[in-house]
Amino acid sequence: MNSDFSKKQKLFIRRAFDLARLAEGSAVPNPMVGAVIVFRDRIIGEGYFKGFGQPHAEVNAVANVKESDRQYLTQSEIYVSLEPCNFFGKTPPCTSLILKSKIPKVIISTIDKTPQVSGNGIDLLRKNGVEVLTGILEKEGNELVKYRTNYVERDSPFVILKYAKSKDGFIGQKNKSVWITNHFSKTLVHKWRSEINAIMIGTNTARQDNPKLTNRLYFGKDPLRIVLDRKNDLPEDLHIFSDGLPTWQITENLSRTFSQKNITQIEIPFDDFLLKNLLTKMHQEKVGTLLVEGGAQLLQSFINQGLWQEARIFEGNKYLKKGILAPQLPVSPNEEFEIENDILRIFHNP
Ligand SMILES: NC(=O)c1ccc[n+]([C@@H]2O[C@H](COP(=O)([O-])OP(=O)(O)OC[C@H]3O[C@@H](n4cnc5c(N)ncnc54)[C@H](OP(=O)(O)O)[C@@H]3O)[C@@H](O)[C@H]2O)c1
Ligand SMILES: [Zn+2]
Structure with a gap:
């Protein structure tokens, strides 16, 4: 876990939290998740998970990037309130999407306690050369997924x-x-x-x-x-x-x-x-x-x-x-x- 995050980084993860909260009530027992893609301090894409069977936050954030900004994905960082998933559920794994999009840096608030994920998403990204930082505003991140954490534990x-x-x-x-x-x-x-x-x-x-x-x-x-x-x-x-x-x-x-x-x-x-x-x-x-x-x-x-x-x-x-x-x-x-x-x-x- 990393502990020194800048004011700017906290601002971006807070934006991801706000996006996640838009699903308050429709996500549970799945987690509320938000994602923000940032290129040189500019948000170029953002998204959140709307509920069961819907695309994950990362998928919506990547899809939200304008055609003219796609070229910057390879130099961007993605802020996610929850560790990206690495298994095929209703949708393909978000770790694959991040690798395919060649986003070089992922900043995560909290680990996904779902047994299939639980740190595996992070390991997979790191093994593939992605820089991963974790633990940014972790308390708030945990609060967002407390119902989900309870559900899986x-x-x-x-x-x-x-x-x-x-x-x-x-x-x-x-x-x-x-x-x-x-x-x-x-x-x-x-x-x-x-x-x-x-x-x-x-x-x-x-x-x-x-x-x-x-x-x-x-x-x-x-x-x-x-x-x-x-x-x-x-x-x-x-x-x-x-x-x-x-x-x-x-x-x-x-x-x-x-x-x-x-x-x-x-x-x-x-x-x-x-x-x-x-x-x-x-x-x-x-x-x-x-x-x-x-x-x-x-x-x-x-x-x-x-x-x-x-x-x-x-x-x-x-x-x-x-x-x-x-x-x-x-x-x-x-x-x-x-x-x-x-x-x-x-x-x-x-
Ligand atoms: N201010 C508030 O926030 C609020 C909220 C709700 C209610 N209230 C008020 O509270 C009052 C009712 O409270 P109350 O304590 O009399 O009743 P209650 O808790 O609503 O109901 C009690 C009955 O429910 C069953 N029951 C409750 N817990 C049980 C358990 N663990 N195992 C088995 N059965 C259980 C039993 O029914 P049986 O004995 O028939 O099996 C028991 O007699 C009303 O005046 C209501 O207006 C206030
Ligand atoms: Zn996912």
């Missing part, structure tokens, strides 16, 4: 816990739907929903709040909804069952079946391994990221079993005085943001 989705609590520490009240955060926080949650694969809720939350769990205040793909319904008796007219969008109903008995095609019933024992087994099932079905949106009991089970990677917790500007107490996280926040009169705290599971 573990047999579970990346689990994000999310809830809102009042100033006095309640997340809601029994048999009553209460709203805790402001409109900006709500919109942000809808943005998050467009970036993840699935949302999970507990039985009481489904019954009491009847949430839609869509990203209607943002744009992009709606997530899969997953609801615990042990006794299989949640009302059929709940939004998550009746709105035509995909929902998994997790149950212990299949006495009732649904005619709606959007509902997938999953029969599974509600034992101590329920959440662990469900996460494995999600991973098998290529659910790369899961947002757990409550209520308190479900969130606390994830916390107690250590089955989470990140938590995003809002504190609204309201007092509820009584109600259902918010879950307890065993760690301190890593980051804190003000969203008008709400506070958002981000926690990482160490």
Whole structure:
């Protein structure tokens, strides 16, 4: 790994990060990747990976170079947020493209943890005489591919816990739907929903709040909804069952079946391994990221079993005085943001 990078080099890799982020929500469980081709401090081509089955960032960047600039490829450097792939997947390897294009220098932020790649892409380029620098703004590069890294290293989705609590520490009240955060926080949650694969809720939350769990205040793909319904008796007219969008109903008995095609019933024992087994099932079905949106009991089970990677917790500007107490996280926040009169705290599971 190299450590001394110039301001200019950091500027170019940041441009690659920004490009990568354009695929937020459409790439997972594949990684977000951006690439920028630079000739004498001028960007002559750039691209990013848009999602499953699409050309890789490097391919788009090379294709983006104007005819009149092609002659400069042999004197350019390519900045990539992630190590170029070196295997035939849906597309030919990007290492071959770089060699064929005779680009002499590659600057990489982070190594691709996919087992077939994992340093092999870099080795191959170096063996063929390409100068390769790695580790530029690596922390940011790792953050961009954290869902992907989780996907290839573990047999579970990346689990994000999310809830809102009042100033006095309640997340809601029994048999009553209460709203805790402001409109900006709500919109942000809808943005998050467009970036993840699935949302999970507990039985009481489904019954009491009847949430839609869509990203209607943002744009992009709606997530899969997953609801615990042990006794299989949640009302059929709940939004998550009746709105035509995909929902998994997790149950212990299949006495009732649904005619709606959007509902997938999953029969599974509600034992101590329920959440662990469900996460494995999600991973098998290529659910790369899961947002757990409550209520308190479900969130606390994830916390107690250590089955989470990140938590995003809002504190609204309201007092509820009584109600259902918010879950307890065993760690301190890593980051804190003000969203008008709400506070958002981000926690990482160490
Ligand atoms: N402020 C927020 O961010 C927020 C978000 C969501 C909900 N809420 C509020 O939270 C309240 C509901 O919370 P809650 O704690 O009562 O309910 P909940 O977590 O939504 O649901 C609890 C029920 O879900 C099932 N369940 C949950 N975890 C389970 C596990 N690990 N294994 C097996 N079954 C599990 C059980 O159902 P069975 O006992 O039937 O099997 C349990 O009784 C509502 O007032 C809602 O408005 C607030
Ligand atoms: Zn590639």
